[in-house]
Amino acid sequence: MKKHYEYVVKDDDVLSFDVLMSEGGDCANWSNLWGEVGKSFGYSVQNPIIQTSEDSFHTFEIISSYDGYCTADLINLNCFIH
Secondary structure (H helix, E strand, C coil): CCCCCCECCCCCCCCCHHHHHHHCECHHHHHHHHHHHHHHCCCEEECCEEEEECCEEEECEEEEECCEEEEEECCEEEEEEC
16 A cells, blocks of 8 residues: 655745655645645635644644635545534
8 A cells, every 4th residue: 555644854845736645745845835726716724833842843724714624634634514
């Protein structure tokens, strides 16, 4: 079975889906990708950054519209309708 996800720290900002799937990426790379996808469809996007330890941080994307929102965290999507 082909591996579908690999966490690799990278300095690049926005990587394509194909590059992320083949070479891996970090939370910022995935968050930037999801943000670009959300914006391309006209959704509002937010990019919270949370501190996970004294010197580590994590980021993810919130993609929303008047109908609901999704959190996109690495390869995990959770959507909610309101």
